[in-house]
Amino acid sequence: MSNVVSALDGQVAPGEVTVRELGLRGMITLRGDLSSRKLQNICKKLTGVAFPKQGGVASEGDKGLAWMSPDEVLVMVPHAEAAPAVAAIEAALKGEHFLAVNVSDARAVFSVQGAFSREVIAKLAPADLHPDRFKEGMMRRTRLGQVAAAFWMVDEETFCVICFRSVAEYTFGLLKASAGAGEVGYL
Template sequence: MSNSVSALNGKVEAGEVTVRDAGLQGMITLRGDLTDKKLRRVCTDVTGVAFPEQRKAEVAGDNGLCWMSPDELLVFVPYADVAATLATIDAALAGTHYLAENVSDARAVLTVEGTFAREVMAKLTPVDLHPDVFVPGDFRRSKLGQVAAAFWMRDDETFHVVCFRSVAEYVFGLLANGARAGRVDHLI
């Protein structure tokens, strides 16, 4: 049996802003009626976090809920707990119209940390990241360079980025290049 490894196997680029592979993270895409009380309850029960408002992330450690669209959430749980969490969701939502799928191995999670993390991200996305507009807890689906990504701020100096595993190396390179002191350009 093979061992699971993250997309970038722990890769880190450290400097004024540190870019790192966040490691294995359990992720479930859950589509359904986000106003349904059963759906909301099972989500908060399996993660232990509050249900997110539109364009928000509620994340604590390896557990969290991120608002992806009017009918979709990204559910974070520890990597080893995904199968059990899916079984819990399936049991709680039986008879309800929904879709829940394990996407853990199809996605990668990166962190961007440091005083200038906001500036690094702003070089790569069309999202307005001004501190008056984008604050900790805010969540967006957009692009980084030429690829789809989603991201949120944990605090004033830390972003978490989710992208497809197949483009993780590209996204890491964009972020690392943007984080190098004196760099104002980026690869696209």
């Protein structure tokens, strides 16, 4: 087996807000009827978290479920479990109209942690990140600078950011620069 490495091999930019590449994570794009009991059950079984509502996310460690669109959910599992998880989904949804693809190696995952992590993201994304509007448990797909990305809050001071692997370096640089520039003091 080849030695799998993540895009930036766990690079860290320490500071008041620390940007950290979180390494490999198993991700499965699952499209289908999200109201299907079978689909919800297999997702819950694989991740151990509740099935998210519109615009929601639930995560615990490496595992999680994120609502991506009305017919798409992102299933997150530890990297080594991604292939067996796709097989499990295919077995569970046999006969239904669905699509499950292992996209683990097409993605990069970052954590942005610190007191003003909210502002680090707010400076880069055209999304409303006011504490009253963006809360824990919400998933937002938007862009950071010039690239597509999605993020959610793990806790009050920590964001988890995902983007395409091909733009991992750009995204890391962007987050690092935004964190390094300091707090705005607005949010």
